[in-house]
Amino acid sequence: MRNLAENIIKDTDYLYASARIKALEKNLLTRDRMERMCEARSMEDAFKVLTECGWPEITSTDMSAVEAALAHRRSETFALIQSVAPDKRIPAVFLMKYDYHNLKTLLKSEVTGEKPEPLLIDAGRVSVKQLLAMVRENNFSDMPPAMAKIVVEGRDLLSRTRDPQLLDFYLDRAQFAEMLETAEAFGSAFLTGYIKLMIDSVNLRAAVRLRRMGKGSETLRFALLPGGNVSIMNLQHDITPDLIDSVFANSPLSAAASAGAAVLRGEGSLAAMDLASDDALLHYLKRAKYVAFGAETLIGYLAAQESELTAVRIIIAGRLAGLTADMIIERLRDAYV
């Protein structure tokens, strides 16, 4: 009974946090604002749209200045959610990917000898400084237990196989397992459903990409993540466009799967599949907008912020690369608001 009571999420615990987030949601980039950024005459005009939404002023059109603004926005969002969320597992689930990304980078750099610092993202639960010290001193006692457990195994795998892709698969599996476990322990069906859909999305992308690269079922078995809504057993056989279509037919990812099947038929593009997949995830998250108050509001906002950062990166990088507004708009994901 006690465990059951601990898992009950009271929506009234989220009154303050939800109302505050609702007030901030109006600053998120709408589809209209994104298109204005794409169509703006100059980069400065595009930045003005961001400033209207409460972003800090970006003074340089250099990509590093944009990346700094993106990092600032991300850390502001996480700091806010950390301060208002009654349960810190909500931001933790979204921070895990940065920890695992940093871990991948550090372990790979041990083999390649390259400096890892430029690729590290100082946004996770463990700061980059702490992580560097932990890996250097081989002391993982202060690391989240689920992560600490796999560092040694990951390092061993890499030294044996010298295959960075295998390490990626291994750490992705550990990351999603920890995310799912945390979401289930938190007790939010909405968050658990989101993670499961993310796992399905990763599996779909991996299956299509690996099949396209001509990789065998052994690699697939290693790459596919357990825990999603779609059984990975169905994807471990010889992957055909029809199989992809049928396995994901009843999933929210059916449109993305059709795009993936088209890729395997040599008709579509991977970018179209990725876009449809991201849109399916955002469509799921949009349910949170209709919850008056509760953990869903915070979860939806965090994911929407991440999606917004991706959108800004696509727009700015696209503009800097000289793409036309239409070409950039084509690549944009759906907006949360």
Place this chain on the structure above:
Amino acid sequence: MEWITSLFNGTNLALAGAAFAVFGAGTGSAKGVGIAGEAASGVLTEDPGKFGQTLLLQALPGTQGIYGLIIGFLILIKIGIVGGAPVELTTVQGLSLFVAGLPIGVVGYTSGIAQGRASAACMGIIAKRPEELGKAMMYPAMVETYAVLALLASFLMWLGIAI
């Protein structure tokens, strides 16, 4: 045995009715106003200019407490506790007044919380579209209907009880 006699004493039963009306409806309002207040604080943290609109929404669940107090007062007046001339009541009269306090006590409690939740939900409308305050107020205001009906039921009972 004295406590049983005291329990069925008409005046004590009527006092319990007055207390229940004030306690139930007052607690409902306190919880409702608290719920709406928490949400209002969230909106105000980001946009202090919305104080007026959020205060209006927060005040809505406060009426149940007033209704409870009105019934409580009316019962106290009828039994002479207010006015300085206490009336000796029979057990049946006391029980009738106790029952008269129930509708507003129970409905005041439940509707106060429900109205607070509706007000808190409408804070989200104010956060995004402050110009829609009129529409936003309608939803929690609908809950008020049932508190008013309960007040009416309690009042009619009180009116019909002859002392």
